[in-house]
Amino acid sequence: MPEIxxxxxxxxxxxxxxxxxSLICPPYDVISPQLQQELYRSSEVNAVRLELPMxxxxxxxxxxxxAEWLRSGVFEAEExxxxxxxxxxxTDPSGREFTRSGFFAAMRLSDFSEKKVLPHEKTLSGPKxxxxxxxxxxxxxxxxxxxxxxxxAGTADRLMKEYAETHEPVLDATLQGVRNRLWxxxxxxxxxxxxxxxxERRVYIADGHHRYETGLNYRNERAAADPGHTGREPYNYILxxxxxxxxxxxxxFPIHRLVHGLEGxxxxxxxxxxxxxxxxxxxxxxxxLERFLEGESSSYAYGVVLPGRLYAxxxxxxxxxxLDASVSPALRNLGLVVLHELVLKGMLDIGAEALAGxxxxxxxxxxxxxxxxxxxxxxxxxxxxxxxxxxxVIDVSEGGEVMPQKSTFFYxxxxxxxxxxxxx
Numbered sequence: 001m002p003e004i005x006x007x008x009x010x011x012x013x014x015x016x017x018x019x020x021x022s023l024i025c026p027p028y029d030v031i032s033p034q035l036q037q038e039l040y041r042s043s044e045v046n047a048v049r050l051e052l053p054m055x056x057x058x059x060x061x062x063x064x065x066x067a068e069w070l071r072s073g074v075f076e077a078e079e080x081x082x083x084x085x086x087x088x089x090x091t092d093p094s095g096r097e098f099t100r101s102g103f104f105a106a107m108r109l110s111d112f113s114e115k116k117v118l119p120h121e122k123t124l125s126g127p128k129x130x131x132x133x134x135x136x137x138x139x140x141x142x143x144x145x146x147x148x149x150x151x152x153a154g155t156a157d158r159l160m161k162e163y164a165e166t167h168e169p170v171l172d173a174t175l176q177g178v179r180n181r182l183w184x185x186x187x188x189x190x191x192x193x194x195x196x197x198x199x200e201r202r203v204y205i206a207d208g209h210h211r212y213e214t215g216l217n218y219r220n221e222r223a224a225a226d227p228g229h230t231g232r233e234p235y236n237y238i239l240x241x242x243x244x245x246x247x248x249x250x251x252x253f254p255i256h257r258l259v260h261g262l263e264g265x266x267x268x269x270x271x272x273x274x275x276x277x278x279x280x281x282x283x284x285x286x287x288x289l290e291r292f293l294e295g296e297s298s299s300y301a302y303g304v305v306l307p308g309r310l311y312a313x314x315x316x317x318x319x320x321x322x323l324d325a326s327v328s329p330a331l332r333n334l335g336l337v338v339l340h341e342l343v344l345k346g347m348l349d350i351g352a353e354a355l356a357g358x359x360x361x362x363x364x365x366x367x368x369x370x371x372x373x374x375x376x377x378x379x380x381x382x383x384x385x386x387x388x389x390x391x392x393v394i395d396v397s398e399g400g401e402v403m404p405q406k407s408t409f410f411y412x413x414x415x416x417x418x419x420x421x422x423x424x
Contacts, residue, residue: 001116001149001198001199001200001201001202001203002107002108002109002110002116002117002203003107003108003237004105004106004107004108004195004198004199004240004242005081005105005106005107005108005195005237006081006082006083006105006106006185006186006191007081007082007105007106007234007237007239007421008077008078008079008080008081008082008422009077009078009082009084009104009184009419009420009421010070010075010076010077010078010140010419010420010421010422011075011076011078011170011171011418011419011420012045012074012075012076012171012417013073013074013075013076014076016045016074017170017171019043020171020172020173021173021174021175022042022043022046023043023045023046023047023173023417024046024047024173024175024180024415024416024417024418025039025046025047025048025051025052025175025415025416025417026175026176026413026415026416027051027143027207027208027413027414027416028051028052028130028143028416029127029210030413031048031051031052036048036052036054040054045069045074046417047142047416047417048416049061049062049065050062050065050066050138050140050142050416050420051142051143051416051417053065058134059133059134059136059137059138060137062134062137062138062142063137063138063139066138066140075420077422078184080186081186081191082184082185082186082191083103083104083105083184083185083191083194084103084104084105084182084183084184084185084418084419085101085102085103085160085163085164085182085183085185086101086102086103086104086180086181086182086183086241086414086418087099087100087101087102087164087180087181088100088178088179088180088181088249088412088415089178089179089181090177090178090179090411090412091177092251092411098248098249098251099249100243100247100249100250100251100412101157101160101161101243101244101247101249102241102242102243102244102247103156103160103185103194103241103242104144104182104239104240104241104242104418104419105240105242106234106237106238106239106240106421107145107147107203107237107238107239107240107242108236108237109212109215109216109219109236109237109238111216115202116202116203117147117202117203117204117205117212118202118203118204118205118397118398118400119205119209119212119397119402120204120205120206120393120396120397120401120402120403120407120408121205121209121402121403121405121407121408122209122356122402122403122405123209123210123213124210124356127210128210128213128214128217131210131211131214132214132217132218135214135215135218135423136218136221139235139422139423139424140420140421140422140423141211141215141238141239141420141421141423142416142420143208143211143239143414143416144208144211144238144239144240144241144414144416144421145205145207145208145211145212145215145238145239145240145241146205146206146207146208146240146241146243146410146414147203147204147205147206147240147241147242147243148203148204148206148242148243148244148245148250148390148393148394149198149201149202149203149204149242149243149244149245150201150202150244150245150246150394151197151198151201151244151246152246154244154246154247155197156194156197156198156244157244157247159190159193159194159197160183160185160194163183163185163190164181164183167183169181169182169183170182170183170184171418173415175415176412178412178415180415180418182418182419198242203240203242204245204393204394204397205397206243206393206408206410207408207410207413207414211238212238215238218235218423219235219236222235222423223235223236233424234421234422234423234424235423235424237421238421239419239420239421241414245390245391245394250390250410251410251411252387252388252389252390252393252408252409252410252411253365253387253409253410253411254365254384254385254386254387254388254409255363255364255365255385255406255407255408255409256363256364256365256366256367256369256370256382256383256384256385257339257344257361257362257363257364257382257383257385258361258362258363258364258369258370258373258374258378258379258381258382258383259344259348259350259360259361259379259380259381259382259383260360260361260362260373260378260379260380261359261360261380262348262349262350262360262380265348265380265381267306267307267309267380267381270347270348270381271304271306271311273347274304274311274313274343274347277315277316277317277322277342278313278314278315278316279313279314279316280304280311280312280313281311281312282309282310282311282312283303283310283311283312284310285310286310286367286371288312289303289310289312289384292312293384293386296312296314296386298314298315298335299333299334299335299386300314300315300319300335300338301313301314301315301335301386302314302335302339302383302384302385302386303383303384303385304381304382304383304384305370305371305374305381305382305383305384306374306381307374307375307377315338315342319332319333319337319338320332322338322341322342323337323338323341323342324341327341328399328401329399330392330395330396330398330399330401331396331399331401331403333392333395334388334392334396334403334404334407335385335386335388336385336388336403336404336407337403337404339383339385340355340404343383344361348360355404355405356405362379363405363406365409367384370382370383370384387408387409388403388407388408393408
């Protein structure tokens with residue numbers, strides 16, 4: 001694992017934490033304009049005013065607020081380095097309750113070629129430029145990278161849970177149905193034990209690829225401009241939330257696909273093409289689709305939504321027979337790769353550029369949105385997919401590959417506003 005350090009966090013003052021639910025927000029990339037407005041109204045000091053300001057100069061506004069909030073006592077800088085256990089309690093769509101456990105740390109930035117931190121998804125230039133401007137102006141990590149590591153023994157999990165059982169959280173906030181609790185560990189011996197049990201493990205980026213790559217770019221900028229650069233400066237590290245892949249609360253939801261804007265799209269002809277490669281049967285309704293996807297062991301199973309019709313589709317050939325030989329075994333195991341390569345590109349003629357730019361394909365986390373969009377004519381066909389597994393994420397990362405965009409939705413998102421990391 002890359003070097004993991006306790007750090008002197010920047011946090012909301014104790015008096016404000018009595019209403020902590022009004023302070024936190026999701027990360028920038030899932031904040032709609034409507035939610036942005038709601039968060040602004042929730043508090044004059046909600047973290048959205050740093051993460052996604054509404055002002056004409058958002059980066060200057062965020063930088064000015066951090067300085068002002070430090071002067072006025074809205075923010076307090078910790079006096080001693082700490083690690084911050086963070087537990088999120090939530091229910092999945094079937095009503096089962098989970099608690100995902102992990103912790104915030106300052107993680108040393110390392111190039112992907114060093115194989116200490118590995119990605120699994122492609123990034124886009126626009127979000128990285130936006131986050132780099134924010135880093136430059138604020139010199140602060142406002143929202144974290146989300147990383148996972150593999151520790152089947154769960155030693156760090158046990159230490160954190162034992163600590164949480166005997167100490168009150170320093171923050172307890174509920175947002176969008178998720179309870180968020182944060183603790184602060186400053187005890188030197190416990191910190192040493194936590195660092196020791198994680199020292200030999202890789203980190204796989206679950207969420208926050210753009211933030212991580214921006215951190216690398218920012219580090220390189222600062223290092224090049226700093227004649228006294230030592231490698232120990234705060235900008236060599238990035239705020240990271242780390243969770244064990246064996247934690248029972250580590251849940252991945254699917255991200256479904258909607259196709260629109262295809263000229264001459266013929267539903268009957270499309271189903272005919274599917275039958276050449278897939279077993280296809282019509283379903284009576286969504287309940288039957290849910291049973292089909294839950295009961296089907298194949299990764300290459302999909303629900304196909306057309307106006308007034310619903311189909312269960314399973315690949316009938318071995319993926320090696322329908323994918324190009326250049327596709328690695330790790331990627332061949334992904335149902336989304338078959339969907340993208342064989343169906344979207346091969347049958348619907350949607351090219352890689354159109355996929356990357358979302359010209360003909362949009363992505364939805366909510367299956368209800370897929371059915372609504374097809375029913376109301378906003379989309380021509382929808383694909384309900386199975387979730388990618390954590391094991392698949394790691395296999396792809398280890399192989400040096402990247403998945404199709406929007407392959408994973410680790411739920412819930414890590415909230416912004418729990419703790420911040422100054423970059424000096």
